Amino acid sequence: MAEVLQVDNRDWTGKRRVRRQRAAGRIPAVLYGHGQEVVHLSAATADLAAAVRHGSQVVDLAGAVKETALIKEIQWDTFGQEMLHVDLARVSADERVAVTVALELRGDAPGIKQGGVVDQPVHEIEIECPAAAVTASLEVNINSLELDQSITVGELELPQGASLLVDADMVVVQCSEPAPELDEEEGEPAPAEPEVIGAKKEEGEGEES
Numbered sequence: 001m002a003e004v005l006q007v008d009n010r011d012w013t014g015k016r017r018v019r020r021q022r023a024a025g026r027i028p029a030v031l032y033g034h035g036q037e038v039v040h041l042s043a044a045t046a047d048l049a050a051a052v053r054h055g056s057q058v059v060d061l062a063g064a065v066k067e068t069a070l071i072k073e074i075q076w077d078t079f080g081q082e083m084l085h086v087d088l089a090r091v092s093a094d095e096r097v098a099v100t101v102a103l104e105l106r107g108d109a110p111g112i113k114q115g116g117v118v119d120q121p122v123h124e125i126e127i128e129c130p131a132a133a134v135t136a137s138l139e140v141n142i143n144s145l146e147l148d149q150s151i152t153v154g155e156l157e158l159p160q161g162a163s164l165l166v167d168a169d170m171v172v173v174q175c176s177e178p179a180p181e182l183d184e185e186e187g188e189p190a191p192a193e194p195e196v197i198g199a200k201k202e203e204g205e206g207e208e209s
Contacts, residue, residue: 003056007041033090055136093132107143111175114147129162150174
């Protein structure tokens with residue numbers, strides 16, 4: 001079930017008024033798509049931040065409009081901390097959309113008890129699925145992950161009707177032996193000191209007998 005986002009009609013424009021509204025806790029938004037008119041909206045910054053934090057990509061708009069929308073793009077400030085603007089695209093429940101979903105490991109890998117270390121080189125993937133099936137994350141069960149084994153994208157359980165937009169052979173998680181540690185006592189051999197060109201050689205050095 002999509003998260004509900006309350007929105008109001010927006011008649012304020014211009015940098016000065018936009019800054020005042022942001023300071024008051026409102027973020028400007030536009031809703032477009034499906035050949036319909038563009039609607040200028042605003043939402044509570046806290047509500048939108050909560051939706052993003054929950055991983056919601058499809059939201060049910062309530063208030064000024066009652067439609068389902070995909071959070072298409074969020075503009076952030078230079079430091080990536082403050083939301084400045086959000087683009088919303090109209091979608092229907094059965095419409096296929098491309099989204100990025102996070103991958104979350106679940107369980108305990110037996111390979112750890114065998115001396116292995118679990119490494120997750122991929123933390124999110126792109127899929128295409130009906131808007132109604134969009135999920136914030138996919139679970140990766142590692143309860144059967146033995147030493148020297150891996151799990152690929154193609155082995156993941158996808159939402160109903162979803163298809164991959166990435167290589168199915170991409171390794172998501174693996175369990176392998178830890179890299180050998182450098183013996184601090186032995187250390188690495190010190191590099192040879194470079195010969196200084198033009199330096200005076202000690203007596204007897206380099207002379208022919």
